[in-house]
Amino acid sequence: MKFKIINKGTAEYQEAYRFQLELVNQRQKGFIDDTIIFVEHPAVITRGRKGRKSGGNILIAEQELAAKGIKVCEVDRGGDVTLHCPGQLVVYPVFDLNNHGRDIHGYLRNLEEVVIRVLRDYSISPERIRGFTGVWVGGRKIASIGVGVSRWIAYHGVSLNVSPELKQYSMINVCGMEKVRMTSMEELLNRRIAVREVIPVVAKHFNAVFDRKDCWDGREDGSEGGKKNRFKFSSAG
């Protein structure tokens, strides 16, 4: 079985969303294996199911958003309002949860675990806050998580702040919570860091956390060379 990775580079939210749904459909039919999409979105605000009910949480006027060219999209994931923008690594795993325990909240914890391990690799000390899905560092949020599940196929996923312009978050109450401060890897490390640098690290920890030993296509001896070749990167436009 292969664990496929698709690096879409930068793509509009809606385009990537349609692409996800296509993969969900193919995964349901068994045409493809578990797949992870990596993408960066131009600035966009999305509102999950919880946000649809709670209303507010977007703090700037519609005209102002329009002037900035920022759209608001209603989406079929859990959670409230979030913002995507360049510098944020968005990860959409399209996974069949039948093979990963059929436990939706357990799946959320596993996604947190992937991010936690990535950050530890960069000597950042992340934490979970019980009742507040996501990953936090010193009380500030660094990664947001919200998923959709259709017939046990999971989609949507994780957004990790690698190097976004943090002041953009002042446009929303992140995840519908007031006074949540966001941070980023760049802020914590006090150096420039590129999204593309983080992608292979995230891929590596997905493999470990979801225990996909069967997707190993590198060397048998466990050397670094093998590990580096573990994933086949492909571009899907």
Add this chain to the structure above:
Amino acid sequence: MKEIILPELGEDIKEATVSFWHHKEGDEVKAEEDIVEFYTDKANFSVKAQASGILKAISVKEGEKASVGQVIGEIEER
């Protein structure tokens, strides 16, 4: 009658809120198609129809909560 039940969704999910029904009472539904969508704090998920027929009753409406195992509607089988 085929009952529509909120299924087990994992260890710590005890209840979920209906986001919307894909159909109204009286609509014809087909087995295996998505019939109702739920959400919890950070996840949303759809439940499919277990049988083809007429959606006879919706007992948990949009915005209302249901517990795992609870009957949320009924399909009159055809």
